[in-house]
Amino acid sequence: MQFSGKSVIITGAGKGIGRATAALLAARGAEITAISRTQSDLDDLRAAIGGCSIAADLSSPEGARKAMAEAGTCDMLVNCAGTNVLESVLEMTEAGYDTVMGINLRSALICAQAFARGRVAAGGGGAIVNVTSIAGHRGFQDHVCYAASKAGLEGATRVMARELGPHGIRVVAVAPTVTMTELAAKAWSDPAKSAPMMARHPAGRFAEAEDVARAIALLLSDDACMVTGSVMPVDGGFLSV
Template sequence: MEFAGKTVMITGAGKGIGRETARLLAARGAHVIAITRSQGDLDTLEAEIGCTSLAVDLADADATKAAAEAGPLPDYLVNCAGINVLEPFLEVTVEGFDLVHAVNTRAAMLMAQGFARRRIAAGGGGAIVHVSSISSFIGFDDHASYCASKGALDAMSRVMANELGRHGIRVNCINPIVTMTELAARAWSDPAKSGPVLARIPSGRFAETADIAGIIAFLLSDASAMMNGLAIPIDGGFLVR
């Protein structure tokens, strides 16, 4: 899983899984095009790994379309950006629902469209990994908008795998259990909420960002050449209990 001479575009690269993935792929030789909203996060990442950086609000459809066309032609795309608005189902707001879907689902679609058009124009080939969530399979309290956005991402990815696979572009989702990022900490800091979930994980812990980054690298690489259209739980055995 070496990436010398390859370029990978990563959304949500400023923090969490996206940043860890950017570090890992850069260490294995890739040139990273890092996309996130915070210029400060991009500045520190660029200083660390020498990436190309783009500050983009992925809730803005026009800005997202422009970002997908920017920079050198990427070989791979990782859609890692995500947002959550915690609301009980009966209190879900239109504003919260639309924002979560704009970032988690629509932005992934727009980035993938731009990536795929460029790859096809260049002769095809490449791979896309979407960072989805175990929440697409499980109805966690207060996560109605988030669960819906990730379920939609999984479903859309199956269509993408079907249509883009004909051009040599593979598309897969990974569906991690709670991964210890700043976003997860806000949602799972209460032991009354996190305790029952941890108790159901045979591995006895939530995921770390490095656990997820390594799997992303595998799915981008030629080692996974026959993997296409999957939604893969990365959950320490959560779903077997």
């Protein structure tokens, strides 16, 4: 799974899974275009792995389109930008909904559209990995908008695979379990909440960002050339038992 000569756009590359994916793919030879909101995160990443960086607010459709135009045509796209607002069904706000759906779903669709248009114009080929979540498969307290956004992205993944397949573009998703990032810490820092959840994992632990990055690398590689339209759980067996 080497990526020499390949170029990869990664959204949400400043932190967590996105950063781990950028580091892994760069170590395997890829040229990375990193998109993130925070310039200091991008500066730190670029110092570590090189490549290009684009500071952008993907919650804005205009910001997402501008960032993708600046990124140009690349070989692969990883839609990893994400956020969460912890609200119950009874407490859900329009602001929370707009924040979560705007970044987790709308920006992913805009970035995928721009990427695919560039690949089609270049003659086709390429791959997209959308990062979703087991929250799209199971009902977790206070995750109503987050779950909706991730389930929606999985549905869109299947449509993209169908429509873009004739152009040689594969589209897949990874659905991680709780992954120990800054975002996850906000939701799972309380041992009373995390311990029962962890006990449901046959692997006996939550995921690390590098675990998910390796799954993304596999799905981007030629070893997965017949994999499209699928969702790969990276969940330590959580969804299976």
